[in-house]
Amino acid sequence: MKYLAPFAFILVLISCKSPQQWTGQGPIEVVPTEDRAIETQVYQDFDLGDGFFLSNKMEGGRLNDARRINDTLVEVQILPENQPINPSPWYAFKIWAEEEKPMWIRLTYPANGFHRYYPKINKRGLFYKKLDSVAFHPHEKVMEDGRRQIEFAEAKVWAGPDTLWLAAQDFAGTEYVERWKRWVLKKDFVEKITIGTSKEGRPLEVLKIGNADDQKMLMAISLQHPPEIPGFLALKSFVETILEDSPEAEKFRSKYNLYVMPLMNPDGVARGHWRHNVGGVDTNRDWINFNQPEPKALAEFMESKVRETGGEFVFAADFHATWEDIFYTINQDLDGNHPGLIPKLIKRSSRKIPGYDPNIRPTEGMERGVTSSSYFFFVHGAEAMTFEVGDNTPRRLIRQKGETTARELMRILNRK
DSSP states (O other): OOOOSTTTTTSOOSSSSOSSOOOOOOOOOOOOOSOOOOOOOOOOEEEOSTTEEEEOOSTTOBOOEEEEEETTEEEEEOOOSSSSOOSOOOOEEEEEESSOEEEEEEEEOOTTOOOOSOOEEESSSSSOEEOOGGGEEEEEEEOTTSOEEEEEEEEEEEEOSSOEEEESSSOOSSHHHHHHHHHHTTSTTEEEEEEEEOTTSOEEEEEEEOOSOSSEEEEEEEOSSTTOHHHHHHHHHHHHHHTSOSHHHHHHHHHOEEEEESOSOHHHHHHTOSSOOTTSSOGGGOTTTOOSHHHHHHHHHHHHHHHHHOOEEEEEEEEEEESSOEEEEOOTTOOOSSTTHHHHHHHHHHHTSTTOOOOEEEOOOOSOOSSHHHHHHHHHOOEEEEEEEETTOOHHHHHHHHHHHHHHHHHHHHTO
Protein backbone atom coordinates (compact mmCIF):
# COMPACT_ATOMS: atom_id res chain seq x y z
CA MET A 1 0.00 0.00 0.00
CA LYS A 2 1.43 3.37 -0.97
CA TYR A 3 1.58 6.23 1.50
CA LEU A 4 -0.25 9.51 1.01
CA ALA A 5 0.89 13.03 1.58
CA PRO A 6 0.58 14.11 5.21
CA PHE A 7 -2.97 14.24 6.58
CA ALA A 8 -4.49 13.38 3.19
CA PHE A 9 -6.28 10.40 4.65
CA ILE A 10 -7.74 12.15 7.70
CA LEU A 11 -9.38 15.11 6.01
CA VAL A 12 -12.98 15.04 4.89
CA LEU A 13 -13.05 15.32 1.12
CA ILE A 14 -14.91 18.44 0.06
CA SER A 15 -14.71 17.63 -3.62
CA CYS A 16 -15.24 14.41 -5.53
CA LYS A 17 -12.32 15.20 -7.79
CA SER A 18 -8.71 15.27 -6.61
CA PRO A 19 -6.17 17.57 -8.26
CA GLN A 20 -3.96 14.56 -8.86
CA GLN A 21 -5.51 11.12 -8.73
CA TRP A 22 -3.96 8.48 -6.56
CA THR A 23 -2.20 5.78 -8.56
CA GLY A 24 -3.48 2.98 -6.33
CA GLN A 25 -1.62 0.02 -4.92
CA GLY A 26 1.15 -1.77 -6.73
CA PRO A 27 1.02 -5.32 -8.09
CA ILE A 28 -0.63 -7.80 -5.73
CA GLU A 29 1.95 -10.01 -4.06
CA VAL A 30 1.44 -13.76 -3.85
CA VAL A 31 1.76 -14.75 -0.20
CA PRO A 32 1.37 -18.05 1.68
CA THR A 33 -2.19 -18.57 2.91
CA GLU A 34 -1.73 -21.48 5.28
CA ASP A 35 -2.68 -20.68 8.88
CA ARG A 36 -0.39 -18.31 10.75
CA ALA A 37 -0.42 -17.70 14.48
CA ILE A 38 -2.26 -14.65 15.79
CA GLU A 39 -1.92 -12.75 19.06
CA THR A 40 -5.22 -12.74 20.91
CA GLN A 41 -5.71 -9.55 22.88
CA VAL A 42 -6.72 -9.86 26.52
CA TYR A 43 -10.24 -8.52 26.99
CA GLN A 44 -10.34 -6.42 30.11
CA ASP A 45 -11.32 -3.19 31.82
CA PHE A 46 -8.45 -0.77 32.38
CA ASP A 47 -8.68 1.13 35.68
CA LEU A 48 -6.51 4.18 35.05
CA GLY A 49 -7.03 5.83 38.38
CA ASP A 50 -8.99 8.87 39.53
CA GLY A 51 -12.24 7.16 38.50
CA PHE A 52 -11.34 6.90 34.80
CA PHE A 53 -11.78 3.64 32.83
CA LEU A 54 -11.25 2.15 29.38
CA SER A 55 -12.38 -1.25 28.15
CA ASN A 56 -11.97 -3.46 25.09
CA LYS A 57 -14.66 -5.86 26.33
CA MET A 58 -16.90 -5.46 23.29
CA GLU A 59 -17.33 -7.23 19.99
CA GLY A 60 -15.00 -5.60 17.49
CA GLY A 61 -12.93 -4.08 20.29
CA ARG A 62 -9.21 -3.41 19.87
CA LEU A 63 -7.16 -1.99 22.73
CA ASN A 64 -4.04 -3.87 23.79
CA ASP A 65 -2.74 -1.77 26.67
CA ALA A 66 -3.32 1.54 28.45
CA ARG A 67 -1.46 3.64 31.00
CA ARG A 68 -1.94 6.98 32.70
CA ILE A 69 0.60 9.64 31.69
CA ASN A 70 -0.70 12.55 33.78
CA ASP A 71 -3.95 14.07 35.05
CA THR A 72 -5.30 14.74 31.56
CA LEU A 73 -3.52 12.22 29.30
CA VAL A 74 -3.88 8.46 28.85
CA GLU A 75 -1.75 6.51 26.37
CA VAL A 76 -3.17 3.41 24.68
CA GLN A 77 -1.39 0.85 22.53
CA ILE A 78 -2.98 -0.63 19.42
CA LEU A 79 -1.38 -3.82 18.08
CA PRO A 80 -2.24 -6.03 15.09
CA GLU A 81 -3.28 -9.67 15.21
CA ASN A 82 0.05 -10.67 13.59
CA GLN A 83 2.71 -9.34 11.25
CA PRO A 84 3.58 -8.58 8.49
CA ILE A 85 0.30 -6.82 7.88
CA ASN A 86 -1.25 -3.99 5.89
CA PRO A 87 -1.03 -0.69 7.82
CA SER A 88 -4.72 -0.45 8.73
CA PRO A 89 -4.62 -0.10 12.54
CA TRP A 90 -8.18 -0.65 13.74
CA TYR A 91 -9.08 0.49 17.23
CA ALA A 92 -12.35 0.44 19.17
CA PHE A 93 -12.95 0.72 22.91
CA LYS A 94 -15.28 2.05 25.60
CA ILE A 95 -14.63 5.04 27.88
CA TRP A 96 -16.30 6.14 31.11
CA ALA A 97 -15.55 8.02 34.33
CA GLU A 98 -17.17 8.31 37.73
CA GLU A 99 -17.44 12.07 37.27
CA GLU A 100 -17.54 14.28 34.18
CA LYS A 101 -14.02 15.18 33.05
CA PRO A 102 -12.07 15.96 29.86
CA MET A 103 -9.30 13.54 28.94
CA TRP A 104 -6.85 13.25 26.07
CA ILE A 105 -6.26 9.75 24.72
CA ARG A 106 -3.02 9.14 22.85
CA LEU A 107 -3.29 6.39 20.23
CA THR A 108 0.06 4.64 19.68
CA TYR A 109 1.07 1.80 17.39
CA PRO A 110 4.00 -0.63 16.83
CA ALA A 111 7.37 0.74 15.71
CA ASN A 112 6.50 0.07 12.05
CA GLY A 113 2.89 1.28 12.37
CA PHE A 114 1.19 4.65 12.11
CA HIS A 115 -2.18 6.30 12.62
CA ARG A 116 -4.61 5.99 9.71
CA TYR A 117 -8.27 6.30 10.75
CA TYR A 118 -9.80 9.57 11.99
CA PRO A 119 -11.56 8.86 15.33
CA LYS A 120 -15.32 8.36 15.45
CA ILE A 121 -17.26 8.65 18.71
CA ASN A 122 -20.69 7.66 19.95
CA LYS A 123 -22.65 7.42 23.18
CA ARG A 124 -24.62 4.33 22.22
CA GLY A 125 -22.01 2.18 20.55
CA LEU A 126 -23.64 1.94 17.13
CA PHE A 127 -23.95 5.14 15.07
CA TYR A 128 -20.74 7.12 15.19
CA LYS A 129 -19.81 10.64 14.20
CA LYS A 130 -16.42 12.14 13.47
CA LEU A 131 -14.63 13.64 16.43
CA ASP A 132 -14.54 17.45 16.31
CA SER A 133 -11.34 18.62 14.60
CA VAL A 134 -10.35 20.80 17.57
CA ALA A 135 -10.34 17.62 19.67
CA PHE A 136 -7.90 15.77 17.42
CA HIS A 137 -4.14 16.32 17.33
CA PRO A 138 -2.11 14.21 14.84
CA HIS A 139 1.65 14.03 15.46
CA GLU A 140 3.64 13.36 12.33
CA LYS A 141 7.23 12.43 11.70
CA VAL A 142 9.49 12.59 8.65
CA MET A 143 10.84 9.22 7.52
CA GLU A 144 14.38 8.62 6.28
CA ASP A 145 13.14 8.61 2.68
CA GLY A 146 11.36 11.94 3.15
CA ARG A 147 7.85 10.54 3.54
CA ARG A 148 5.72 12.11 6.25
CA GLN A 149 3.28 10.04 8.26
CA ILE A 150 1.29 10.32 11.48
CA GLU A 151 3.23 8.45 14.13
CA PHE A 152 0.55 8.80 16.82
CA ALA A 153 -2.57 10.86 17.44
CA GLU A 154 -4.36 12.35 20.41
CA ALA A 155 -8.14 12.57 20.79
CA LYS A 156 -9.94 14.61 23.44
CA VAL A 157 -13.09 13.15 24.99
CA TRP A 158 -15.48 14.23 27.71
CA ALA A 159 -15.84 11.17 29.89
CA GLY A 160 -18.59 10.61 32.42
CA PRO A 161 -20.90 7.93 33.85
CA ASP A 162 -22.51 7.44 30.41
CA THR A 163 -20.27 5.18 28.34
CA LEU A 164 -18.61 6.54 25.21
CA TRP A 165 -17.38 4.42 22.33
CA LEU A 166 -14.32 5.52 20.34
CA ALA A 167 -13.60 3.67 17.09
CA ALA A 168 -11.64 3.90 13.85
CA GLN A 169 -14.76 3.68 11.68
CA ASP A 170 -18.52 3.99 11.89
CA PHE A 171 -19.29 0.89 13.96
CA ALA A 172 -17.58 -2.00 15.68
CA GLY A 173 -18.50 -5.68 15.63
CA THR A 174 -20.91 -7.69 13.50
CA GLU A 175 -24.27 -6.55 14.92
CA TYR A 176 -24.71 -3.63 12.51
CA VAL A 177 -24.34 -5.99 9.52
CA GLU A 178 -26.54 -8.65 11.12
CA ARG A 179 -29.28 -6.15 11.87
CA TRP A 180 -29.18 -4.93 8.25
CA LYS A 181 -29.41 -8.53 7.02
CA ARG A 182 -32.49 -9.09 9.17
CA TRP A 183 -34.08 -6.01 7.59
CA VAL A 184 -33.26 -7.23 4.07
CA LEU A 185 -34.75 -10.64 4.84
CA LYS A 186 -38.17 -9.08 5.45
CA LYS A 187 -38.53 -8.88 1.65
CA ASP A 188 -40.39 -11.91 0.30
CA PHE A 189 -37.93 -12.26 -2.59
CA VAL A 190 -34.87 -12.54 -0.31
CA GLU A 191 -33.55 -15.82 1.08
CA LYS A 192 -30.68 -16.57 3.46
CA ILE A 193 -28.35 -19.43 2.59
CA THR A 194 -25.72 -20.74 5.00
CA ILE A 195 -22.73 -21.90 2.95
CA GLY A 196 -20.31 -22.86 5.72
CA THR A 197 -18.79 -21.77 8.99
CA SER A 198 -15.76 -19.68 9.90
CA LYS A 199 -12.84 -21.02 11.91
CA GLU A 200 -14.58 -19.94 15.11
CA GLY A 201 -17.91 -21.43 14.08
CA ARG A 202 -19.70 -18.29 12.94
CA PRO A 203 -22.10 -18.88 10.04
CA LEU A 204 -21.00 -17.82 6.58
CA GLU A 205 -24.19 -16.54 5.00
CA VAL A 206 -25.24 -15.45 1.53
CA LEU A 207 -28.42 -13.53 0.73
CA LYS A 208 -30.23 -14.49 -2.46
CA ILE A 209 -32.14 -11.53 -3.92
CA GLY A 210 -34.50 -12.12 -6.84
CA ASN A 211 -37.10 -14.45 -8.34
CA ALA A 212 -35.16 -15.52 -11.44
CA ASP A 213 -34.14 -19.01 -12.53
CA ASP A 214 -30.39 -18.63 -11.87
CA GLN A 215 -29.48 -18.61 -15.54
CA LYS A 216 -28.02 -15.13 -15.01
CA MET A 217 -26.49 -14.41 -11.62
CA LEU A 218 -24.51 -11.65 -9.89
CA MET A 219 -22.30 -11.68 -6.81
CA ALA A 220 -21.40 -8.89 -4.35
CA ILE A 221 -19.24 -9.22 -1.23
CA SER A 222 -17.68 -6.99 1.44
CA LEU A 223 -15.69 -6.94 4.67
CA GLN A 224 -12.93 -9.32 3.73
CA HIS A 225 -10.84 -6.78 5.67
CA PRO A 226 -12.48 -5.85 9.02
CA PRO A 227 -11.79 -2.08 9.15
CA GLU A 228 -13.09 -1.42 5.63
CA ILE A 229 -16.55 -0.42 6.74
CA PRO A 230 -16.96 2.31 4.08
CA GLY A 231 -16.90 -0.51 1.53
CA PHE A 232 -19.75 -2.23 3.32
CA LEU A 233 -21.70 1.04 3.37
CA ALA A 234 -21.32 1.24 -0.42
CA LEU A 235 -22.50 -2.37 -0.79
CA LYS A 236 -25.44 -1.60 1.51
CA SER A 237 -26.57 1.27 -0.72
CA PHE A 238 -26.00 -0.85 -3.84
CA VAL A 239 -28.16 -3.68 -2.50
CA GLU A 240 -30.92 -1.43 -1.14
CA THR A 241 -31.35 0.09 -4.60
CA ILE A 242 -31.89 -3.35 -6.10
CA LEU A 243 -34.43 -4.08 -3.34
CA GLU A 244 -36.63 -1.14 -4.37
CA ASP A 245 -40.24 -1.51 -5.49
CA SER A 246 -39.54 0.38 -8.72
CA PRO A 247 -40.45 -1.15 -12.13
CA GLU A 248 -36.73 -1.22 -13.05
CA ALA A 249 -35.80 -3.19 -9.91
CA GLU A 250 -38.76 -5.58 -10.20
CA LYS A 251 -37.90 -6.34 -13.82
CA PHE A 252 -34.26 -6.86 -12.86
CA ARG A 253 -35.13 -9.30 -10.08
CA SER A 254 -37.28 -11.30 -12.48
CA LYS A 255 -34.31 -11.80 -14.83
CA TYR A 256 -31.30 -11.91 -12.49
CA ASN A 257 -30.57 -13.22 -9.03
CA LEU A 258 -28.12 -11.21 -6.96
CA TYR A 259 -26.15 -13.13 -4.33
CA VAL A 260 -24.66 -11.04 -1.53
CA MET A 261 -22.15 -12.00 1.15
CA PRO A 262 -21.79 -8.79 3.18
CA LEU A 263 -19.69 -10.29 5.98
CA MET A 264 -16.84 -12.27 4.43
CA ASN A 265 -14.65 -12.26 7.55
CA PRO A 266 -16.97 -12.48 10.58
CA ASP A 267 -14.24 -13.67 12.97
CA GLY A 268 -11.88 -10.83 12.05
CA VAL A 269 -14.66 -8.24 12.41
CA ALA A 270 -15.79 -9.66 15.77
CA ARG A 271 -12.22 -9.73 17.12
CA GLY A 272 -11.32 -6.24 15.95
CA HIS A 273 -8.59 -7.39 13.57
CA TRP A 274 -6.63 -4.98 11.43
CA ARG A 275 -6.73 -7.11 8.29
CA HIS A 276 -6.71 -10.88 8.69
CA ASN A 277 -9.07 -13.67 9.64
CA VAL A 278 -8.53 -15.95 12.64
CA GLY A 279 -6.23 -18.06 10.46
CA GLY A 280 -3.93 -15.03 10.44
CA VAL A 281 -4.33 -14.61 6.68
CA ASP A 282 -5.52 -11.90 4.29
CA THR A 283 -8.44 -13.78 2.74
CA ASN A 284 -8.20 -11.63 -0.40
CA ARG A 285 -4.95 -13.42 -1.18
CA ASP A 286 -6.47 -16.91 -0.89
CA TRP A 287 -8.63 -17.15 -4.00
CA ILE A 288 -6.39 -19.73 -5.70
CA ASN A 289 -5.22 -22.02 -2.90
CA PHE A 290 -8.38 -21.77 -0.76
CA ASN A 291 -6.66 -22.62 2.49
CA GLN A 292 -9.10 -20.47 4.48
CA PRO A 293 -12.76 -21.42 5.02
CA GLU A 294 -14.29 -18.07 4.03
CA PRO A 295 -13.17 -17.79 0.37
CA LYS A 296 -13.33 -21.57 0.00
CA ALA A 297 -16.99 -21.69 1.07
CA LEU A 298 -18.03 -18.93 -1.34
CA ALA A 299 -16.10 -20.45 -4.25
CA GLU A 300 -17.70 -23.85 -3.65
CA PHE A 301 -21.13 -22.22 -3.46
CA MET A 302 -20.66 -20.36 -6.74
CA GLU A 303 -19.29 -23.40 -8.55
CA SER A 304 -22.12 -25.60 -7.29
CA LYS A 305 -24.64 -23.02 -8.50
CA VAL A 306 -23.18 -23.13 -11.99
CA ARG A 307 -23.11 -26.95 -12.03
CA GLU A 308 -26.66 -27.34 -10.73
CA THR A 309 -28.36 -24.68 -12.84
CA GLY A 310 -26.25 -24.45 -15.98
CA GLY A 311 -26.34 -20.70 -15.45
CA GLU A 312 -23.55 -18.16 -15.31
CA PHE A 313 -22.36 -15.21 -13.27
CA VAL A 314 -22.38 -12.08 -15.41
CA PHE A 315 -21.20 -9.54 -12.82
CA ALA A 316 -19.32 -9.54 -9.51
CA ALA A 317 -18.08 -6.78 -7.21
CA ASP A 318 -15.92 -6.89 -4.11
CA PHE A 319 -16.48 -3.77 -1.96
CA HIS A 320 -13.45 -2.49 -0.01
CA ALA A 321 -12.07 0.72 1.48
CA THR A 322 -8.65 2.28 1.04
CA TRP A 323 -6.96 5.70 1.08
CA GLU A 324 -9.07 7.18 -1.72
CA ASP A 325 -11.89 6.13 -4.04
CA ILE A 326 -10.67 3.87 -6.83
CA PHE A 327 -11.96 1.08 -9.09
CA TYR A 328 -9.65 -1.87 -9.74
CA THR A 329 -10.82 -3.64 -12.91
CA ILE A 330 -9.78 -6.56 -15.05
CA ASN A 331 -7.47 -6.06 -18.03
CA GLN A 332 -9.56 -4.35 -20.70
CA ASP A 333 -8.16 -6.65 -23.39
CA LEU A 334 -9.97 -9.59 -21.78
CA ASP A 335 -13.67 -10.37 -22.27
CA GLY A 336 -15.97 -12.20 -19.90
CA ASN A 337 -19.67 -13.08 -20.09
CA HIS A 338 -20.73 -9.49 -20.83
CA PRO A 339 -17.86 -7.69 -22.62
CA GLY A 340 -17.57 -3.99 -21.89
CA LEU A 341 -20.00 -4.06 -18.96
CA ILE A 342 -17.65 -2.69 -16.28
CA PRO A 343 -16.25 0.32 -18.21
CA LYS A 344 -19.76 1.21 -19.38
CA LEU A 345 -21.15 0.84 -15.85
CA ILE A 346 -18.48 3.02 -14.22
CA LYS A 347 -18.81 5.68 -16.93
CA ARG A 348 -22.60 5.88 -16.78
CA SER A 349 -22.92 5.78 -13.00
CA SER A 350 -20.16 8.37 -12.53
CA ARG A 351 -21.91 10.81 -14.86
CA LYS A 352 -24.82 10.88 -12.41
CA ILE A 353 -22.60 12.45 -9.73
CA PRO A 354 -21.78 16.10 -10.52
CA GLY A 355 -18.05 16.77 -10.66
CA TYR A 356 -17.09 13.16 -10.02
CA ASP A 357 -14.09 11.88 -11.96
CA PRO A 358 -13.75 8.10 -11.42
CA ASN A 359 -10.29 6.77 -10.68
CA ILE A 360 -10.01 3.52 -12.66
CA ARG A 361 -7.01 1.20 -12.58
CA PRO A 362 -7.27 -1.86 -14.84
CA THR A 363 -4.83 -4.62 -14.04
CA GLU A 364 -2.12 -5.32 -16.60
CA GLY A 365 -2.22 -9.04 -15.91
CA MET A 366 -3.50 -11.56 -18.44
CA GLU A 367 -3.65 -14.51 -16.04
CA ARG A 368 -5.57 -15.40 -12.92
CA GLY A 369 -4.38 -13.81 -9.68
CA VAL A 370 -5.00 -14.39 -5.98
CA THR A 371 -7.84 -11.92 -5.34
CA SER A 372 -11.61 -12.36 -5.38
CA SER A 373 -12.11 -10.25 -8.51
CA SER A 374 -9.61 -12.35 -10.39
CA TYR A 375 -11.40 -15.52 -9.28
CA PHE A 376 -14.80 -14.14 -10.31
CA PHE A 377 -13.51 -13.30 -13.79
CA PHE A 378 -11.14 -16.13 -14.64
CA VAL A 379 -13.19 -18.97 -13.15
CA HIS A 380 -16.72 -17.72 -13.86
CA GLY A 381 -16.32 -15.18 -16.65
CA ALA A 382 -18.13 -12.62 -14.48
CA GLU A 383 -17.29 -9.02 -15.38
CA ALA A 384 -15.61 -8.13 -12.10
CA MET A 385 -14.30 -5.13 -10.22
CA THR A 386 -12.97 -4.19 -6.82
CA PHE A 387 -15.06 -1.21 -5.67
CA GLU A 388 -12.79 0.73 -3.31
CA VAL A 389 -14.18 3.59 -1.23
CA GLY A 390 -11.93 6.15 0.47
CA ASP A 391 -11.54 5.87 4.24
CA ASN A 392 -12.97 9.35 4.68
CA THR A 393 -15.21 9.65 1.64
CA PRO A 394 -18.33 11.53 2.82
CA ARG A 395 -21.07 9.08 3.72
CA ARG A 396 -23.51 10.91 1.46
CA LEU A 397 -21.19 10.31 -1.50
CA ILE A 398 -20.76 6.65 -0.56
CA ARG A 399 -24.53 6.19 -0.64
CA GLN A 400 -24.74 8.01 -3.92
CA LYS A 401 -22.01 5.88 -5.52
CA GLY A 402 -23.62 2.62 -4.40
CA GLU A 403 -27.05 3.74 -5.55
CA THR A 404 -26.03 5.04 -8.98
CA THR A 405 -23.92 1.94 -9.65
CA ALA A 406 -26.87 -0.34 -8.91
CA ARG A 407 -29.32 1.79 -10.88
CA GLU A 408 -27.15 1.91 -14.00
CA LEU A 409 -26.32 -1.79 -13.70
CA MET A 410 -30.03 -2.63 -13.71
CA ARG A 411 -30.66 -0.39 -16.71
CA ILE A 412 -27.85 -1.97 -18.71
CA LEU A 413 -28.74 -5.57 -17.89
CA ASN A 414 -32.49 -5.10 -18.22
CA ARG A 415 -31.95 -3.99 -21.80
CA LYS A 416 -29.75 -6.92 -22.72
